[in-house]
Amino acid sequence: MKESLKIGACFSVLLILALIMLFPLVFTVSNSFMTEGEIRFNYRMEETDGGYVNLKWIPDWVSLDQYKALLFDRMQFLIMFWNSLLLVVPIVVGQVVVATMASFGLSQFQFRGRETLFFLYIITMLMPFQVTLVPNYLAMDWLGLLDSRAAIILPSIFSAFGVFLLRQFMIGIPRSYVEAAKIDGAGYLTIFVHIIIPMSRPGISALVILTFVDYWNMVEQPLIFLHDAFKQPLSIYLSRVNEGELGLAFAAAVLYMLPMVFVFLYAENDLIEGIQLSGVKG
Amino acid sequence: MRNIVKKIFYRETNIALLFLAPSLAGFALFYLLPFGAGFYYSLMDSPIQGSFVGLANYRELLQSDSFRLAAQNSGLFTVMGVPLVMAISLALALMLDRALPLRNWLRATYVMPLVVPVASIVLVWQLLFDSSGAVNALLTLWGGAAADWMNSPWARVVVLLVYLWKTIGYNMILFLAGLQNIPKDYYEAAALDGAGPFRQMWSITLVYLTPTTFFVAIMSIISSFKVFRETYLIAGDYPHESIYFLQHYMNNMFQALDYQKLTSASFLMAAAIILVVVILFRFERKFHGSVS
Numbered sequence: 370m371k372e373s374l375k376i377g378a379c380f381s382v383l384l385i386l387a388l389i390m391l392f393p394l395v396f397t398v399s400n401s402f403m404t405e406g407e408i409r410f411n412y413r414m415e416e417t418d419g420g421y422v423n424l425k426w427i428p429d430w431v432s433l434d435q436y437k438a439l440l441f442d443r444m445q446f447l448i449m450f451w452n453s454l455l456l457v458v459p460i461v462v463g464q465v466v467v468a469t470m471a472s473f474g475l476s477q478f479q480f481r482g483r484e485t486l487f488f489l490y491i492i493t494m495l496m497p498f499q500v501t502l503v504p505n506y507l508a509m510d511w512l513g514l515l516d517s518r519a520a521i522i523l524p525s526i527f528s529a530f531g532v533f534l535l536r537q538f539m540i541g542i543p544r545s546y547v548e549a550a551k552i553d554g555a556g557y558l559t560i561f562v563h564i565i566i567p568m569s570r571p572g573i574s575a576l577v578i579l580t581f582v583d584y585w586n587m588v589e590q591p592l593i594f595l596h597d598a599f600k601q602p603l604s605i606y607l608s609r610v611n612e613g614e615l616g617l618a619f620a621a622a623v624l625y626m627l628p629m630v631f632v633f634l635y636a637e638n639d640l641i642e643g644i645q646l647s648g649v650k651g
Numbered sequence: 652m653r654n655i656v657k658k659i660f661y662r663e664t665n666i667a668l669l670f671l672a673p674s675l676a677g678f679a680l681f682y683l684l685p686f687g688a689g690f691y692y693s694l695m696d697s698p699i700q701g702s703f704v705g706l707a708n709y710r711e712l713l714q715s716d717s718f719r720l721a722a723q724n725s726g727l728f729t730v731m732g733v734p735l736v737m738a739i740s741l742a743l744a745l746m747l748d749r750a751l752p753l754r755n756w757l758r759a760t761y762v763m764p765l766v767v768p769v770a771s772i773v774l775v776w777q778l779l780f781d782s783s784g785a786v787n788a789l790l791t792l793w794g795g796a797a798a799d800w801m802n803s804p805w806a807r808v809v810v811l812l813v814y815l816w817k818t819i820g821y822n823m824i825l826f827l828a829g830l831q832n833i834p835k836d837y838y839e840a841a842a843l844d845g846a847g848p849f850r851q852m853w854s855i856t857l858v859y860l861t862p863t864t865f866f867v868a869i870m871s872i873i874s875s876f877k878v879f880r881e882t883y884l885i886a887g888d889y890p891h892e893s894i895y896f897l898q899h900y901m902n903n904m905f906q907a908l909d910y911q912k913l914t915s916a917s918f919l920m921a922a923a924i925i926l927v928v929v930i931l932f933r934f935e936r937k938f939h940g941s942v943s
């Protein structure tokens with residue numbers, strides 16, 4: 370009896386908090402189906418009579434106008450969506466390749482300075498983007514990469530986070546697997562491709578999702594390195610659409626998060642397992 | 652025999668370095684060198700053809716009110732936010748660590764904020780916390796007084812909420828994994844010896860969670876810096892003074908082309924971060940060592 374009471378209490382607390390967690394998501398989706406007029410009316414865009422915003426859940430009239438306006442009436446949205454992909458896909462692919470290799474080196478080999486090197490990666494990972502901003506900016510200027518996507522893509526590929534996450538993951542792979550393969554005559558490349566990579570699948574999936582989300586959302590880097598308005602990613606557009614065209618903002622947000630939600634639903638278990646296993650070993 | 656061992660050792664090192672090479676090259680080029688260069692610039696009076704001025708930039712920086720404000724806010728936010736988010740995540744993980752209805756759904760829901768785009772959250776947040784927003788609408792409806800959330804010290808609480816909302820899920824997943832790794836018979840043995848629930852929590856759960864806690868602390872510190880992004884999108888370059896963070900300061904120094912202040916500020920911030928990580932490492936080694 371006491372146990373079931375406990376379960377009931379835990380469940381209620383967790384459920385209420387979960388609903389709060391979901392609120393921004395559900396709200397955005399439901400509002401994306403309202404007409405612009407309804408949004409403007411509820412959120413008091415033109416009135417200054419001291420009235421309050423009226424959060425509305427169910428549209429009076431389900432409409433796809435906002436989506437239509439974004440996808441068909443203006444090119445800007447699609448161009449910026451494409452720009453986001455042009456930035457994020459190379460970053461994710463590059464970071465996964467570089468970090469998988471480096472983590473193999475850091476987790477399955479013994480060499481002097483290994484722990485110090487890992488410590489350096491951790492420190493770097495903690496530094497906010499602004500810390501190396503000036504020297505990076507000057508270096509990009511010197512390399513002639515300002516205003517090009519490479520100025521954002523190149524440093525991001527070598528971000529320490531990937532190495533940190535995958536090293537944490539791979540250190541849990543018993544060395545006996547590698548030893549056994551070596552005795553069978555396998556080279557390190559074979560071991561890497563046929564043992565380490567398949568065994569690290571959840572870790573790699575988690576890394577793909579987390580970096581994808583992180584860079585899909587980036588704001589500071591494009592503001593500083595990409596002045597060309599035609600190269601700016603969707604995250605910048607969305608941060609501005611909030612100010613002016615509130616009518617479009619909800620649908621823009623929904624379209625913007627679709628790729629991430631698909632990735633999440635597809636690899637949710639891998640993501641959770643990947644995060645979990647990376648945190649267990651010291 | 653010794654030579655052979657030595658040879659293998661060297662070969663292992665070489666192969667490890669081969670796999671590490673791309674990462675190390677990029678890491679050095681885009682992080683370590685800029686960091687060193689940044690320190691160098693912080694000692695000069697101009698990044699281009701400047702002359703050496705020693706610690707003058709630092710002195711000037713420490714006298715600047717806006718830097719002190721930003722450093723204080725950032726420090727305070729991390730020092731208060733990180734333990735808070737860790738405590739809440741651990742509490743939720745402990746609640747979820749049993750057979751519950753909808754358990755997998757709950758777990759997935761808490762992770763969901765990780766994939767919701769920042770900008771759409773900002774939109775909802777503005778509708779909630781604007782001076783004519785939904786929170787004030789509710790407050791006045793219930794006879795309370797409306798507050799200007801984003802333009803008062805309350806702004807700190809609002810940013811803290813965004814931070815909690817975003818970080819709890821990830822931490823909870825980590826703690827949950829840590830909890831599941833503690834053998835159940837430890838608790839049974841402790842109960843037989845007469846240890847109560849609090850004693851068990853203190854001497855078993857928290858002790859065996861040390862490696863996880865270390866990891867969670869690192870991740871939470873990172874996210875406490877990343878909340879700048881949300882703050883920036885909600886409140887712009889110059890938010891209310893209670894949420895003016897170091898990154899705001901650095902961004903504004905960058906816009907103002909004051910590279911000296913920016914590089915010295917970033918170096919001080921880096922030094923503080925390194926100090927925190929070293930302390931965390933010490934703690935982890937100490938506790939982890941005492942377990943095994």
